[in-house]
Amino acid sequence: MKRAIGMLCFCLAAAPVFFLLPAAPASAGCGDRPAAGVDWSKCEKRRLMLGSQNLSKGSFVRTDFSRSDLAGAKLAGADLTEADFEHARLAGADLSGANLAKASGSRANFVEAVLKGADLSKAEMARADFTGADFTGATMQKAELGRALLNDAVLDGADLTKAEIARAVFAGASLKGADLTGAYTYLTHFEATDLSAAKGLTQMQLDAACGDAKTVLPEGLTAPAAWPCGQE
Template sequence: MASPSRFCLLALVSTFVLLLAGQEAVAACNTSPGVGVDWTKCEKRRLNLSGQDLSKGVFAHTDFGRTDLKDARFIGADLSEADFSNARLTGADLGKARMIKTHGDRADFAEAKLQGVDMTKAEMSRADFTGADFTGAVMIKAELGRSNLSGAILDGADMSRSEIARAIFKGASLAGSNLSEAYTYLARFEGTDLSQTKGLVQFQIDAACGDDETVLPAGLQRPASWPCGEE
């Protein structure tokens, strides 16, 4: 049987290890922004990081809420489960970034570069993606309800099983995009060419909104309910 003194020693060692780990984590969070920085689980809210090059960095579970990241670069970065709620990322370059389960409610991604990004199960409700480039992006099961994707480039994007209810796609480019099983309730496709999309079926079109300028895939019919009224 271990002696009481041995238990005390083990407890002290464990406490020391935990304190050391905590100090290392704090030190990592205080690292200056730059290529390859590791800010895992750090709080970076309400900061001005506009124009910073954070490419290939690790930001898993990092909180960027309300931070200004205009024109920042996150090329090839790991942003899994990071939080960009209400953050500003206009013109930011996130090409090939890993954004699995990333949060971005009401974030501003206007004109952002998101080519090849993996946004599987990302939660981006009410975000602004006006003019953003999602060419080749993976957006399977992404939550994009009420987001604005007007003029966005979604060519070749995989949006299968995504939630795009009430999202706006006016004038967006969707050539080769996969919309299989996407939830399209009141999604706005006015002025949008859907003829080259994949996976769309009639009930998805019936649930969505369009107008005389909406071009449908072969075999699908324009619903009598079009155009939808303004909400």
């Protein structure tokens, strides 16, 4: 009996213990099909037709989506840190709560995209089209939005602290509670824009910007004599 018990103990001691070890973290699967939670980090996804795909909560860190069609795609909660959207189409896409910090999207189409609560800190979106997009509560600190189109966009409660918005167009945009502290407003277009509830706006910023008789200003600020701006 003692010998049998001893053999049993030896067998248990020698048994593999791999079942006790935690599973190794999955690596990005560039060949994986589009799906919620997919990991395409650092993958090349250029010139693809991904419209209306559900990619919510996916990982796309430094993914190259340049010139791809993502119109109507679901990217809510996705990690798009440093992703490349140059010339991509994201019209009507849901990017609510997505992380687009340091993402690039020169000349990308974000018309009527939903970016509620998204993080666009230091994102480079020069000449992107955000007409009718919803940035409610978005973080846009130090974002590069030079010459971007934000006509009729909703930026209520958005943080545009130190954002570069030179020559960007905000005609008809809603900026209730938006923080423009330190934003660079050289020739920024605020024609027909209600700025009365915007925060952090100074007379110096307005003097560098463009507006017209329909621009509504915060209390204490006045329209510059140079308004409306002439043609550049």
